[in-house]
Amino acid sequence: MNDVYIIAPLRTAIGNFMGSLSEIHPAKLAAIVIREVLKKTGLEPEQVNEVILGNVLGAGMGQNLARQAAVAAGIPVDRTAFTVNMVCGSGLRSVVLAAQAVRAGDADIMVAGGTENMSLAPYILPGARTGYRMGNAEIVDYRVRDRLWDIFNEYHMGITAENLAEKYGISRDDQDAFAAQSQNRAEAAIAAGKFAAEIVAYPVPQRKGDPKLFVTDEYVRPGTTAEQLHKLKP
Template sequence: MKKAVIVQAKRTPIGKQNGIFQSLQPHELAAPLLEHLASGIEDQIDDCLLGNVTGPGGNIARLSTLTAGLPLQVPGVTLDRQCSAGLEAIRMACYYIQGGAGQCYLAGGVESPSTSPFPKRARFSPDHIGDPDMGVAAEYVAQKFGISKETQDEYALLSYHRSWEAYKEGLFTEEIVAVERHSRDEEFSKERNMSALLKRAKPIFLKNGTVTAANSCGIHDGAAAVVVMEESTAHLLGYKPVLRFVDSQVAGVHPHYPGSAPIPAIQTLLKRNGLTIGEIDLFEINEAFASKIAACAQEFLIPYEKLNVSGGALTIGHPYGASGAILVTRLFYEVQRRKNARFAVAAIGSGGGVGVAVLFEVVKR
C-alpha cells in the first residue's frame, strides 16, 4: 500500500465574524492559501478537497483553485461533514493516495460566516431525535460526563494562556499565510483579563447550565490546508515529509452529544492500531467548547501536557469547515519542535453527533 504524508501545512489568519475578513467570500479566503501551497508543484496536483459548512454552496474548492490560478486540470471537490469537514478532506486525500488514485492533493477547509447567505444553521437531526443547537448540546455533554463550570473555566483559562504564550513566542507565524496584508489572528489584537471574564460569565444556553461565552469558542472566518503526497513522490520532488498518515476512524453518537463524538472515534482508532493513550505524544482536539475537551480528557485520562499544547479555538476561533485542517497544521509544526515525538492524533466532533479522528506517525529525520 502506498503511504500518504503531509509535506506542507498552512492557514490564514483567523478573523472574527464581521471582522477583518467580513467582505471576503470563501473562495477569496482560500485562494491565497492554495496559491502558496501549490507554488512550484502546480502540475503535480491531482485534486483539491475543501470542507465548507455555511455556504454559499456550489463547488467552492473548484472556484478557489481557479481563483488561485491553479492549472485548469485541477478539478476541486467541496464536502460537508459539518465541523469535521476540514479533517475529513485531509483524511480522504490520504486514502486516495493509499488507493493509488493520485500522488498529490491539496486538502483542508474554509469558512466565512461573515458572508454566508444563510441566516440560520442547517438541521443536524430530525425532530423525533431532537436537534439542539451546539451550545445546548455542549451543556448536555457537561451533564452526561459530570463536567462542572469550574472544570470548564479551568481548561479555558489554560488554553487562553497557552494561545497567548504561543503567539508571543511567534509560534503561529510559521503557520500563517497573509491575506490582504493581514498576518495575525484577530483575537490577538488585545489581551484580556480572562480570569475575571470567566468569573463574571453567566450560562447562556440553559438557565442553570455551566457553558458560558467565556468557556466557548466564537464565530470566525478562516481557511487552512495541507499538501498530501505519496511518500516516494514527495522525496523525488525534494520535500521532507513530516507526518505520515497511519489510520483514521469516524464515529456516530447521539446528536445531543456531538462534543463526545471524538471519544469513540479515538478509542476505536487506537485499539485497532494497538496503541495506548500513553503512546500518543500529542493530541489536537478542537476546542469548540471547554466541556467537550474536559470530557474527552477525562474519559481517556489524557494529560493536559500533551493536549492542545498551544491553545486552540477557545482563543483564536472556530471557522467550522477549516478547523479540522487547523488541527493538522498545528501538529505539523509542533512535532518539528520536538525531538522524540512519534505519534499524534487530530480529532473533532461535529453537529449531528459525528466524530473524526486521524492518527499520524511522525516521520523520522
C-alpha cells in the same frame, strides 16, 4: 499501498465573526493559501491532481467552492475539485479523503483543507419561493440553521455542551479554568511566534489606503482570566 505525507500545512489567520475577514469570500481565502503551498513546495500547478476542501456554509457562495479556489489559485481547469460537508469535520475529512487517494495510488499530489466565512452566511426566506400572503413571515439565520443547529433534536449546539457537562460532571469552574488556560496558551504561542510559519498573510482591503496584512488569529483575548469568564452568562 503508497506512503502519504503532509508537506505544507498552511492557513490564513483566523478572524472573528464580523471581524477583519468578514467580507472576504471563502474561496479567496483558500486560493491564497493554495498559491503559497505551491510556492513553498516548488510544485507547479499542473502537478496537482485534485483539490478537496471542506465547507459548511456554502449558500450564496457560488458552485463548488473547492473548484473556485483551485482555479483562482492557478490550478489548471482540467484538474478536478470537490467540496465536502461533514459539518465541523469537513476540513479534516477532506484531508483524509486526499490521503486515501494517494495511498490507493489514484493520485500523487493532492491539495486538501477547509475554508469558511460565517460572517457571509445569508438570512433565508423559506416561503419566498411560493409567495407570501398576509401576515408576518419568518427569516432564518442560515449560519445557525445549517451549522449550529441539531436537526435531530431541534436545539442549538451550545445545548450539547450543557448536556455533556452534566453527563460527565464538568463544573462551571472547571470549564472557566480550562477556557482561560486555552486563551493564555494561545496568547503565549502568538507572542513567541509559534504560529508564524503556518500562517499566510491575507491583504485585507481598507476603505482608505493600502490593504492591511492580516497575520494574527483574531479570536485570542489577551489577559483572559477564569474570574472574567465566570462573569459571563451561560
